[in-house]
Amino acid sequence: EAGVAQSPRYKIIEKRQSVAFWCNPISGHATLYWYQQILGQGPKLLIQFQNNGVVDDSQLPKDRFSAERLKGVDSTLKIQPAKLEDSAVYLCASSLFGQSREQYFGPGTRLTVT
Amino acid sequence: AQSVTQPDIHITVSEGASLELRCNYSYGATPYLFWYVQSPGQGLQLLLKYFSGDTLVQGIKGFEAEFKRSQSSFNLRKPSVHWSDAAEYFCAVVGSYNTDKLIFGTGTRLQVFP
DSSP states (O other), X not given: OOOOEEEOSEEEEOTTXXXXXXXXXXXXXXXXXXXXXXXXXXXXXXXXXXXXXXXXXTTSOTTTEEEEOGGGSOEXXXXXXXXXXXXXXXXXXXXXXXXXXXXXXXXXXXXXXX | OOEEEOOOSEEEEETTSOEEEOOEEEOSSOOOEEEEEEOTTOOEEEEEEEOSSOSEEEOGGGOEEEEEGGGTEEEEEESSOOGXXXXXXXXXXXXXXXXXXXXXXXXXXXXXXO
């Protein structure tokens, strides 16, 4: 079984530029999550999708961050414009909602904003 | 609000020694608790989880954890550490029964000396 795929693995941009991250969850997983992990901290949930609907985006900075999950499969997270404090690892995870609550994580995208 | 505290930022042990990583949570009802491991450049891998029942939970790679309601703790243990166990370990709790949102601790970095 293929795991959660993310791309790119690394990205370096200047502040005020835009960037997009892509995630493809495990086949059949209806729930998809985006987490932000700042160095030295645990991951923090940015947004949770159930199929193509948003379940929780309470901690998503909506003035600069956006996410979509068209067709309820893969997802894109965008930052525009980026700030220095957005430097972090962005993790995507997927799960079968309501079943064991186990989330499977992708390798992450390390973003550096200069 | 739910929270997770991992009081040890960094732990160093010798290979073959026993290990205990501490985790304390704040949650009103019986929590869903998890331990994840993150190796450098990798996503998070689930070690074990507790939902209900037996308070001593066995996981992968020889790890176990014990849920103690009276102490609001879910400490991770391993009787004999291997050099390959060097990684970052995160304790997490599900935020509520209506969501799969994970609240993570800040992590404990484990270093293993030969």
